[in-house]
Amino acid sequence: MSVMQLHTRQDFAALARRLLDPLLPLYSPGGALLHLGDTGTGYPPRTIGMEGFSRPLWALAPYWAGGGAAEPFASLYRRGLAAGTDPQNPEYWGDPGDYDQLFVEMAAIGCAILEVPQRIWQPLTETEKQNLARWLHTINTHELPHCNWLFFRVLVNLALDSVGMPCDLALMERDLDEIDSWYIGNGWYTDGDPAVKPQRDYYIPWGMQYYGVLYSVFAAARSPARAARFRQRALEFGRAFAFWFDENGAALPYGRSLGYRFGQCAFYAACVFAGLEPLPLPVMKGIIVRNFQWWLAKPILDRDGVLTIGYCYPQLYMSERYNSPGSPYWGMKSLLVLALPQDHPFWAAEAAPLPKLPALYAMQSADLLFQRLPDGQVNAYAPAEVEENEHGQFAEKYGKFVYNTRFGFSASRSYAQLEQAAPDSMLAFVIGGQVFVRRHSERFQLLGDRLLSQWSPFPGIAVTTELVPQGQGHIRRHTVQSAIACTAYDCGFAVPKFCAGFAAAAQGPQAEAHNAGLGCAVSSQSGGQGVVLDAWPNTSLYTPNTVIPAVRYEIPAGACTLATRVESVSR
Numbered sequence: 119m120s121v122m123q124l125h126t127r128q129d130f131a132a133l134a135r136r137l138l139d140p141l142l143p144l145y146s147p148g149g150a151l152l153h154l155g156d157t158g159t160g161y162p163p164r165t166i167g168m169e170g171f172s173r174p175l176w177a178l179a180p181y182w183a184g185g186g187a188a189e190p191f192a193s194l195y196r197r198g199l200a201a202g203t204d205p206q207n208p209e210y211w212g213d214p215g216d217y218d219q220l221f222v223e224m225a226a227i228g229c230a231i232l233e234v235p236q237r238i239w240q241p242l243t244e245t246e247k248q249n250l251a252r253w254l255h256t257i258n259t260h261e262l263p264h265c266n267w268l269f270f271r272v273l274v275n276l277a278l279d280s281v282g283m284p285c286d287l288a289l290m291e292r293d294l295d296e297i298d299s300w301y302i303g304n305g306w307y308t309d310g311d312p313a314v315k316p317q318r319d320y321y322i323p324w325g326m327q328y329y330g331v332l333y334s335v336f337a338a339a340r341s342p343a344r345a346a347r348f349r350q351r352a353l354e355f356g357r358a359f360a361f362w363f364d365e366n367g368a369a370l371p372y373g374r375s376l377g378y379r380f381g382q383c384a385f386y387a388a389c390v391f392a393g394l395e396p397l398p399l400p401v402m403k404g405i406i407v408r409n410f411q412w413w414l415a416k417p418i419l420d421r422d423g424v425l426t427i428g429y430c431y432p433q434l435y436m437s438e439r440y441n442s443p444g445s446p447y448w449g450m451k452s453l454l455v456l457a458l459p460q461d462h463p464f465w466a467a468e469a470a471p472l473p474k475l476p477a478l479y480a481m482q483s484a485d486l487l488f489q490r491l492p493d494g495q496v497n498a499y500a501p502a503e504v505e506e507n508e509h510g511q512f513a514e515k516y517g518k519f520v521y522n523t524r525f526g527f528s529a530s531r532s533y534a535q536l537e538q539a540a541p542d543s544m545l546a547f548v549i550g551g552q553v554f555v556r557r558h559s560e561r562f563q564l565l566g567d568r569l570l571s572q573w574s575p576f577p578g579i580a581v582t583t584e585l586v587p588q589g590q591g592h593i594r595r596h597t598v599q600s601a602i603a604c605t606a607y608d609c610g611f612a613v614p615k616f617c618a619g620f621a622a623a624a625q626g627p628q629a630e631a632h633n634a635g636l637g638c639a640v641s642s643q644s645g646g647q648g649v650v651l652d653a654w655p656n657t658s659l660y661t662p663n664t665v666i667p668a669v670r671y672e673i674p675a676g677a678c679t680l681a682t683r684v685e686s687v688s689r
Contacts, residue, residue, distance in 0.1 A: 122414055124407045127456070127465045131186055133410065134177045134453050140423030141174060142190060149198030150209035154424055155443030157434070161219040168211045170444030171198055172223035177450035179230035180391075180457035182237045192237050199227070199238070200246040203253040211253070216261040219440070224254055225270040225329075228277035232336050233457060239281050251283035258286040265310035266321055268293040269329035276336050294333075294344065297326070305355025306483035315505040317516055318484040319373025323362075323385035324451060327355050331388040349394060356389055356396025360405065361479055361488045364496050364523035365472055367408030371659055372486075372498060372521045374509050376429050377441050379418060381449035383409040390464050391454045399463060400470035406452065407469040418446075425449075429526070429659035436529040436659055438509040478587055480566050487569045489587040493688045496523040497592070499569045499585045501562035513557045518543040519585055519594065524636060524688045525611035526660035528653060540657035542612040542666045545583070545596055545680075547575045547673070548605045556581070578602060591685035593643075599677050606671045608682040610640040612653055612664035622665050624648035629667035635689050642669040643681035 122136070123129050145152050152170030159166060178191055201209040214220040227250075230238045242250065255278065257271050271293055278285035300307045309321040330348035338345045362370045362382075369382035386402040389395070395402070416430045425446035426432040458464055479488045487499040502517040514529045520543050521527060528540035530553075539546060539553040547554045554575035562571040568586045575581065578601030586593045594608060610629075613622070619634030629648030630639040640648065646669035658664045669682050 122411075124410055125465075125469070127184065127458070127460055130453065130456055131181060131184075133414075134181050134186070134450075134456060136423070137425070137450070138174055138177060138191070140419075141170075142194075144424075145171070145194060145198070146209055148201035148207060148209040149194045150202030150207075150211065151198075152444060155427075157427065157443060159219075159442045160439045161442075164212055165219050165223075166442040166444065168202060168220060169223050169442055170447070171202065172226045173444055173447035174450060175226040175230045176448070177453040177456065179226075179233040179238070180454045182234045183457040184459065186456065188237060192241075195238065196241045199250055200242060203246070203249040205249075214256050214260060217263055218260065221257050221260070221262060221267060221270055224257055225273050227254065228270075228274040229332065231277040232273070232280055235281060247281075247283070251278055251281075254278060255284055255286075258289055263310070264296065265315060266325035266329070268297055269326070269333075272297075272333060273329065273336075276333070280336075297330075298347075300326075301351065302483060304483040305351050305353070305358065314507075317373065317504050318486075319516075320375060320378070320382060321373075323355070323359055324378065324381045324448075327352055327385050328388045328451060331385075331392045331394065335392050349392070352385075352389060352392075352394055353396045356385065356394070356402075358481060358483075359385060360397060360401075360472055361475060361481060361490075361496070362498075363405055363409065363472060365408075365494045366523075367410075367412030368523040369409055370496060370498050370521055370523055371429065371526045372500065373515050374438055374512070375441075375448075376515075376659065377427055377437055377446050378449040379425075379429070379446060380410055380413045380452050382452075384449070384451040384454070387452045387454040391457055397473065398470065400467045401473060403464060403467050404469040404471055406455065410452070431662060433529075433656055433659065435531060435656060436511055436514070438511075440509070478567060480564055482564060485562070485564055487564055487585075487587065489592070491590060491686075491688075494524075495686060495688050497521070497587065499587065499592070501564065501569060501571050502556050502559040502573060503562065504558050513555055517556045517558065519545075519556075519583065520592065520684075522611060522686065525613070525638070525686065526658055528612050528657040528664070528666075529659065531654050531657060536607065537652055538654045538657075540612065540651075540653040540664070540666065541607065541609050542653075542658075542664075543684075544609055545575075545581065545594070546607045546609060547579065548607070549576055549602070554579075556583075579604075588683075589685070590687060591683065594680075594682045594684065596680040596682075597677070598673055598680065600673050600675060603675050604673050606673050606680070607649070607651070607668045608640065608642075608646065608671065608680060609651065609666050609668040610684045611638040611686055612658045612660075612666050613638050614658075614661040614663065615665050616663045622650045622667065624650050624667070627669065629669065631665045631667045632687075637687045637689070638667055639685050640667045640669050641683045642671070643683060644671075644679060646671045646680065646682065
């Protein structure tokens with residue numbers, strides 16, 4: 119996908135149409151379903167089609183609100199809303215049940231009603247309005263997961279109330295009170311009860327914070343005190359969230375739902391929409407523009423121009439069970455800036471660079487230690503703190519020692535072979551031919567200059583790991599207490615191969631791989647042997663083919679201490 123100029127409203131509108139126009143031939147005859155592919159999820163095909171229909175609205179509603187051309191999408195969505203909510207129509211979306219994915223997709227419809235009722239609501243007949251309102255109201259009569267989903271019910275009730283239809287404002291207030299209970303300070307929430315869902319990931323900026331900012335706009339008159347609280351939290355959050363971005367536009371690849379791609383900058387788009395400036399407007403524009411540009415340079419579209427499941431290229435191994443072919447269009451939330459009027463200062467502002475950030479910063483509210491290297495790389499040292507209800511590949515998404523904006527990370531094919539496991543940035547134990555890594559930490563401590571964690575890859579093995587940022591990388595110190603003798607590999611970053619300047623080698627206690635743009639070197643300070651692992655294709659989120667420099671250690675029964683230095687360069 120070629121890079122586009124992104125400065126004016128016309129530029130952003132052209133981007134929206136570039137992403138949305140390829141979808142037009144793929145809608146069902148009644149307009150209520152959008153078929154984008156044939157992979158499955160944990161919910162039925164009819165819901166997948168409805169998800170495909172709903173998610174483009176995250177961009178279409180702002181596009182219309184800012185004066186974008188109504189057709190051909192406006193008439194398509196008018197027909198689709200009527201067909202999808204009519205129980206007698208063959209394209210009826212169905213009666214939702216408890217914990218139904220349909221409730222997620224209602225949020226985009228609710229926000230569209232709030233933003234552009236003249237496009238979404240008013241053109242419907244009275245019967246069609248009643249059907250749509252009845253269908254949306256089902257979110258008030260079923261159980262929802264107690265996480266960011268509660269915001270979907272909040273937004274739907276605000277939308278129903280805005281057009282004078284039956285809603286449940288008392289339930290909305292209870293949901294908002296529960297959401298408040300998840301706030302942990304400095305702008306950060308957990309995505310649900312902190313005791314159940316402790317990890318902090320993109321569900322805070324593109325979920326909890328994004329919806330809170332929208333609430334502060336849509337409910338400003340109704341609940342000024344609560345709206346002000348959400349706005350203040352967004353200001354606090356936005357100042358620190360800049361640490362998650364590389365100066366080259368990449369955002370930190372960390373956590374689940376990374377297939378939403380440029381949704382990474384949605385929070386700052388919401389701030390601009392709401393008139394909030396946690397960072398100066400030109401700086402927020404710079405983050406948004408550079409993040410979009412970084413993604414637009416990647417092969418994330420298929421031959422028809424449809425977004426694929428994956429990260430930097432089509433890649434199913436990193437997906438979750440809820441990732442359908444339409445899932446990536448959740449990232450369209452970042453195009454909320456299109457709702458700004460033509461004379462808004464955002465459009466005239468120059469995209470400014472990131473503010474000067476310290477080389478080392480312990481983000482206590484996110485449990486991450488950030489290291490910003492002189493060549494622009496961002497390292498985030500992670501504690502492997504995750505919920506037990508794993509959505510898939512959690513060891514890879516939360517359990518690696520460090521996540522890097524230039525190298526990305528790898529998602530395993532299997533744990534039956536080291537090369538299939540592709541355990542970059544992990545200490546991988548091989549026992550009986552199987553690979554075992556850190557899945558979660560039993561305890562961890564984030565200090566100002568290091569991160570300590572205690573974990574167990576296998577019954578009878580306990581590890582204490584100390585990660586110390588230093589120079590162009592970091593030192594890892596592992597204290598291992600093992601009931602069995604085995605082998606462990608302390609792995610660096612995955613380095614792209616089959617590209618200009620590639621070479622890799624191992625000698626003595628060292629291993630190194632590089633190409634014309636990136637390089638990673640590992641060295642043992644405690645008697646290990648350097649090796650280069652040839653990772654299986656399509657494991658890295660960034661590129662299809664990689665090698666991983668590593669140090670092999672022979673672990674005796676009893677206690678031992680390992681020390682490995684990992685350095686990376688970006689040219």
